[in-house]
Amino acid sequence: MNNRITIIEGPTPIFEATNSDWTAAIVESPANYEVVMTNLRTLNGPGLIERCQSTWEQQDTMYLQFRNSIGLEQEVPIVAARCLDTEEGQKLVLWLRIKPEQIKLEVHLDEDED
Numbered sequence: 001m002n003n004r005i006t007i008i009e010g011p012t013p014i015f016e017a018t019n020s021d022w023t024a025a026i027v028e029s030p031a032n033y034e035v036v037m038t039n040l041r042t043l044n045g046p047g048l049i050e051r052c053q054s055t056w057e058q059q060d061t062m063y064l065q066f067r068n069s070i071g072l073e074q075e076v077p078i079v080a081a082r083c084l085d086t087e088e089g090q091k092l093v094l095w096l097r098i099k100p101e102q103i104k105l106e107v108h109l110d111e112d113e114d
Contacts, residue, residue, distance in 0.1 A: 002051060002054075002055065003049070003051075003055045003060055003061065003062050003063060003067065004062070004063045004064075004065045004075065005048055005052075005062070005063070005064050005078070005092075006063070006065040006066070007065070007066040007067070007085075010041075012066060012067065012068055012069050013038040013040065013064070013066055013095070014038060014039075015036035015037070015038050016036060016037045016038065016097070017034075017036060017037075018035050018036060018037050020035075021079065023035035023079075023080075023095060025041060026094075032099065032100060033097050033098065033100075034074065034097075034098055034099070034100055035036070035079060035095050035097060035098075036095070036096050036097065036098055037093065037094065037095050037096070038064075038091055038093075038094050038096065038099070039091055039092070039093065039094075040091065040092045041088065041090070041091060041092075042089075042090050042092045043089070043090065044090075045082055045083030045084075045085075045090035045091070048081070048092055049081055049082070049083050049092075052078060052081045061077050061078075062077070062078040062081075063076065063077055063078060063085060064076055064078055064094055064096060076096045076097065076098050077096065077097045078094050078095070078096055078097075079095050079096065079097050079106040080094070080095040081094050081095070082094065088109050
């Protein structure tokens with residue numbers, strides 16, 4: 001299907017919290033959803049953005065499909081996308097709509113902290 005961006009190889013994406021008014025506005029609904037952001041390396045960022053735009057123009061949902069940390073296949077709706085050119089190559093920035101119970105919080109402490 002053309003309404004999915006699939007991560008074929010590599011680690012599970014890392015999701016970062018977003019604290020923007022615009023992200024809350026695009027997922028406003030009776031159900032409780034959060035918007036998270038992830039960055040992915042890609043070889044064809046503009047093509048993926050074009051697929052997203054085409055899918056959204058057809059009033060359909062675009063999904064990010066990946067395997068989670070225990071190997072189960074998951075897919076989450078993409079609500080916004082952007083392609084950036086970096087020194088390392090093209091990077092795809094995706095904003096995703098997820099339910100709060102899908103969020104896995106990771107706490108990283110500096111060595112100086114107890």
